[in-house]
Amino acid sequence: xxxxxxxxxxxxxxxxxxxxxxxxxxxxxxxxxxxxxxxxxxxxxxxxxxxxxxxxxxxxxxxxxxxxxxxxxxxxxxxxxxxxxxxxxxxxxxxxxxxxxxxxxxxxxxxxxxxxxxxxxxxxxxxxxxxxxxxxxxxxxxxxxxxxxxxxxxxxxxxxxxxxxxxxxxxxxxxxxxxxxxxxxxxxxxxxxxxxxxxxxxxxxxxxxxxxxxxxxxxxxxxxxxxxxxxxxxxxxxxxxxxxxxxxxxxxxxxxxxxxxxxxxxxxxxxxxxxxxxxxxxxxxxxxxxxxxxxxxxxxxxxxxxxxxxxxxxxxxxxxxxxxxxxxxxxxxxxxxxxxxxxxxxxxxxxxxxxxxxxxxxxxxxxxxxxxxxxxxxxxxxxxxxxxxxxxxxxxxxxxxxxxxxxxxxxxxxxxxxxxxxxxxxxxxxxxxxxxxxxxxxxxxxxxxxxxxxxxxxxxxxxxxxxxxxxxxxxxxxxxxxxxxxxxxxxxxxxxxxxxxxxxxxxxxxxxxxxxxxxxxxxxxxxxxx
Numbered sequence: 001x002x003x004x005x006x007x008x009x010x011x012x013x014x015x016x017x018x019x020x021x022x023x024x025x026x027x028x029x030x031x032x033x034x035x036x037x038x039x040x041x042x043x044x045x046x047x048x049x050x051x052x053x054x055x056x057x058x059x060x061x062x063x064x065x066x067x068x069x070x071x072x073x074x075x076x077x078x079x080x081x082x083x084x085x086x087x088x089x090x091x092x093x094x095x096x097x098x099x100x101x102x103x104x105x106x107x108x109x110x111x112x113x114x115x116x117x118x119x120x121x122x123x124x125x126x127x128x129x130x131x132x133x134x135x136x137x138x139x140x141x142x143x144x145x146x147x148x149x150x151x152x153x154x155x156x157x158x159x160x161x162x163x164x165x166x167x168x169x170x171x172x173x174x175x176x177x178x179x180x181x182x183x184x185x186x187x188x189x190x191x192x193x194x195x196x197x198x199x200x201x202x203x204x205x206x207x208x209x210x211x212x213x214x215x216x217x218x219x220x221x222x223x224x225x226x227x228x229x230x231x232x233x234x235x236x237x238x239x240x241x242x243x244x245x246x247x248x249x250x251x252x253x254x255x256x257x258x259x260x261x262x263x264x265x266x267x268x269x270x271x272x273x274x275x276x277x278x279x280x281x282x283x284x285x286x287x288x289x290x291x292x293x294x295x296x297x298x299x300x301x302x303x304x305x306x307x308x309x310x311x312x313x314x315x316x317x318x319x320x321x322x323x324x325x326x327x328x329x330x331x332x333x334x335x336x337x338x339x340x341x342x343x344x345x346x347x348x349x350x351x352x353x354x355x356x357x358x359x360x361x362x363x364x365x366x367x368x369x370x371x372x373x374x375x376x377x378x379x380x381x382x383x384x385x386x387x388x389x390x391x392x393x394x395x396x397x398x399x400x401x402x403x404x405x406x407x408x409x410x411x412x413x414x415x416x417x418x419x420x421x422x423x424x425x426x427x428x429x430x431x432x433x434x435x436x437x438x439x440x441x442x443x444x445x446x447x448x449x450x451x452x453x454x455x456x457x458x459x460x461x462x463x464x465x466x467x468x469x470x471x472x473x474x475x476x477x478x479x480x481x482x483x484x485x486x487x488x489x490x491x492x493x494x495x496x497x498x499x500x501x502x503x504x505x506x507x508x509x510x511x512x513x514x515x516x517x518x519x520x521x522x523x524x525x526x527x528x529x530x
Contacts (some may be wrong), residue, residue: 003148004417006340006490008251009309010099011052011053011203011254011256011277011278011368012050012104012218012367012368013311013366013367013368013464013467013469014051014052014099014368014369015049015050015052015123015363015368015371015461015464016044016050016051016052016053016054016101016327016367016368016369016370016371016372017048017050017052017053017054017371017373018053018054018056018318018319018370018371018372018373019040019054019055019056019373020033020045020055020056020066020319020372020373021033021034021056021058021067021080021420022040022056022067022079022409022411022431022432023036023067023072023373023409023410023411023412023430023432023458024037024041024373024411024412025037025038025041025251025412025414025423025424026411026420026423026424026428026430026476027039027040027424028424028426028477029425029426029427029428030424030428031363031424031428031429031431032079032080032421032430032431033080033411033423034079034081035058035076035078035080035085035086035127035291036080036081036085037424038089039085039088039089039092040088040415042092042093042098043096044246045093045096045098045442046096046098047095047436047458048376048457048458048461049458049462049465050098050371050461051097051098051099051259052098052101052202052203053093053099053100053101053163053439054101054102054103054205054256054370055093055100055101055102057070057079057103057104058066058073058076058077058102058103058106058317059071059072059073059075059076059077060072060076060077060078060132061077061111062112062174062175063110063147063480064110064111064172064175064393065147065171065174065175065393066319066391066392066405066409067209068103068171068175068207069108069109069110069111069112069172069174069175070104070105070108070110071109071111071113072113072114073192073195074192074195076292081366083199085498086199087199087200090199090200090201091200091349093467094200099202099203099270100201100202101201101202101203101205101254102196102201102203102205102458103191103204103205103207104192104193104202104204104205104206105207106178106179106180106206106207106208106209106238106382107170107171107177107178107207107208107212108169108170108171108175108176108337109175109176110174110175110178110444111173111175111176111343112173112174115128115131115132116132116176119131119132120135120156122494123158123159123164124164124165125213126139129165130179131178131179131184131185132168132176132177132178132179133167133168133177133179133214133232134156134165134167134178135164135166135167135168135218136165136166136321137151137166139217140166141153141166141168142219142228143219143220144170144218144220144221144228144229144493146169146170146171146172147170147171147395148171148172148394148398149399149402150181150397150435151468152169152170152336153166153167153168153169153170154166154167154169154173158508159284161307162170167180168214170208170211170213170229171393172393172397177212177214178212179214180212180214180238181216181450181472183501184243186238188442189242190241190242190245192243193242193245193246193253195377197245197246197249197253199498200527201253202251202253202254203246203256203382204253204254204256205256205257205258205276206239206255206256206276207258207449208255208258209235209239209257209258209259209270209276209279210230210235210257210260210261211229211230211233212235212238213229213234213238213349214228214229214232215228215229215232215329217260217401225329231241231261231266236269236270236272236275236502237268238411239255239257240271240275241254241274243254243255243276243389244274254277254278255276255277255278255314255342256276256277256278256279257270257278257279257280258278258280259280260282264300264303264304265304266362266388267279267304267409268304268305268308268310271305271306271310272307272308273308273309277310278310278311278313278368279310279313280313280315281312281313281314282315282371283297283299283301283317283318284297284314284315284316284362285300285301285315285316285321285335286334286335286336288332288333288334289328289333289354289358289496290496291479291480291481291482291496291497293334294361294494294496295482298365298482302346302366302471303369310453311366311367311368312365312366312367312368313367313368313369313370314363314365314367314368314369314370314505315362315370316355316358316359316362316370316371316372316375317375317408318370318372318379319372319405319408319409320337320405320408321335321350321405321408322340322381322407322408323372323374323375323379323380323381323407323408324351324354324355324358324375325348325352325355325375325378325379325380325381326346326348326351326380326381326383327346327350327351327381328350328351328354328358329346329347329348329350329351329352330344330345330346330347330351331345332423333354339513340402340403341401341402341403342383342403347491348380350376350522352453352523353511353512353523355375355378355453356453356456356511356512356523356524357495357511357522357523357524358376358508358524359375359456359457359460359511359524360454360456360492360494360510360511360524360525360526361482361492361494361521363460363461363464364464364467364486364490364492364524364526365471366469366471366486367465369461369464370405371457371461372408373412374408374412374459375445375457376453376454376458377412377413377442377446377453377454378441378452378453379410379413379441379443380411380441381408381483381504382406382407382408382410382432382435383403383407383408384435385406385407385410385432385433386389386433387400389406389432389433390404390406391432392405393421400525406432410430410433410434410435410438411430411431411432411434412421412443413434413438413439413442413443414442414443414444415439415442415443415444415519416439416440416444416445417439417498418436418439418440421434421438421439421442421446422443423444427502430479432462437471440457451513456509456511460509460526462511463499463508465488467486467490468486468487468488468490469486470485470486471484471485471486472485474491477497478497480494480495480496480497480498481495481496481497481501482492482494482496488529489528489529489530490508490526490527490528491505491526491527491528491529492524492526492527493519493524493525493527494523494524495519495520495521495522495523495524496521496522496523498521499521500515500518500519500520501518501519501523502517503517503518503519503527504517504520505527505528505529506527506528506529506530507526507527508524508526508528509525509526510523510524510526511523511524511525
């Protein structure tokens with residue numbers, strides 16, 4: 001098809017707001033967030049100063065894993081709305097200058113998907129089973145461990161009740177892995193991309209992007225030079241085909257990868273000019289609040305992106321990660337899924353202070369910025385949810401050892417009072433309980449406070465527009481300070497030391513109050529020079 005070549009590369013420095021639909025805003029009052037709720041809050045998002053929204057899965061799903069178990073990509077889950085409502089939302093957001101990015105989950109589908117139902121019904125050796133990884137035998141085919149704890153193989157039952165074949169699921173049993181060697185799998189996903197691109201979606205975020213391709217020999221870890229299912233070379237052909245589809249449109253669609261890789265060179269391969277446009281940089285998010293650690297992460301990130309001329313992305317949290325206001329108040333302020341446990345103490349005042357500074361740090365860096373819903377309010381992780389209310393499979397599959405991710409998914413507070421703090425106007429109980437003090441963090445409260453976290457984010461998101469691409473480090477008198485410039489006139493300083501820092505320049509924005517032009521500890525400032 002012919003296309004009009006677009007030179008606009010909005011995604012290179014965009015501010016992108018992540019929406020977890022169940023928890024953002026509830027329009028119909030049933031306790032679950034929905035598209036009607038998002039549409040009603042588009043003026044808020046516009047005033048925040050974002051360029052795009054990224055939606056976690058809004059498709060038909062049994063919600064075994066918060067929507068990442070997709071039963072039908074061409075149907076919006078009725079709890080959220082309809083495809084027609086999604087089209088309206090995309091158009092209404094675009095009219096406000098906000099683009100829409102959606103999630104695609106190539107590694108697996110729901111066990112309620114028609115393909116998997118056919119595979120179970122048709123039995124061993126059937127063509128329907130070739131779209132997945134079915135294996136026979138008395139023992140599990142491998143000892144691989146699930147990303148959510150536990151086994152990665154589940155055994156089926158034959159019609160007569162006897163044990164049948166095993167099927168692979170790197171996550172939960174309700175999320176069977178797809179076989180990307182099968183042409184149906186490749187063709188279906190390409191058609192899904194076109195389905196949503198044709199409806200105005202500006203891009204896709206690719207979930208678990210390094211995991212879809214498996215070694216068909218199914219070796220154990222360490223038995224071969226390559227990992228059996230992470231970062232296999234065959235993945236790049238898949239994403240090249242997706243990039244070709246994205247480039248067919250007058251405004252090329254954008255591919256964003258969720259890529260957890262420690263090797264910068266392997267990471268950068270996904271960002272070559274004919275593959276993805278950007279990939280999440282999780283390294284900074286996982287680092288402790290220490291100047292040397294943060295500086296090293298920034299340096300390695302920029303260096304990894306430079307050879308492929310791709311913009312870096314800066315992320316402080318998401319729907320899977322302990323919120324910054326809680327994480328930065330801990331003795332170990334780094335993040336790792338392996339260390340997430342109940343009963344870890346935190347200093348919330350310290351965490352809030354550092355989260356404010358981290359917000360200015362990431363917003364000042366060159367590249368695109370992701371803001372997870374509620375971080376602009378400084379929401380803490382809710383760590384005292386009733387155990388009976390927890391829904392995350394990580395909690396259940398770890399036999400209660402891991403609290404899971406529900407603590408960062410509690411529905412947002414919009415008003416100071418009310419049975420759901422404005423999450424819905426009808427007073428219905430939200431799908432996860434909100435803390436009694438939730439209203440003190442609400443949008444209503446913070447919009448009246450010029451020193452609130454919300455005011456800081458709004459100012460930062462508007463001021464960062466148009467910053468020069470040039471980046472340079474600045475020498476400081478102490479190693480506990482991070483200092484850099486963007487162009488000739490803009491500077492960012494972050495003080496992680498024990499003593500206040502004397503400033504030189506006109507203050508544009510500060511994360512904490514200044515005394516005698518001195519930046520206190522655990523604070524950041526943006527300066528302009530004449």
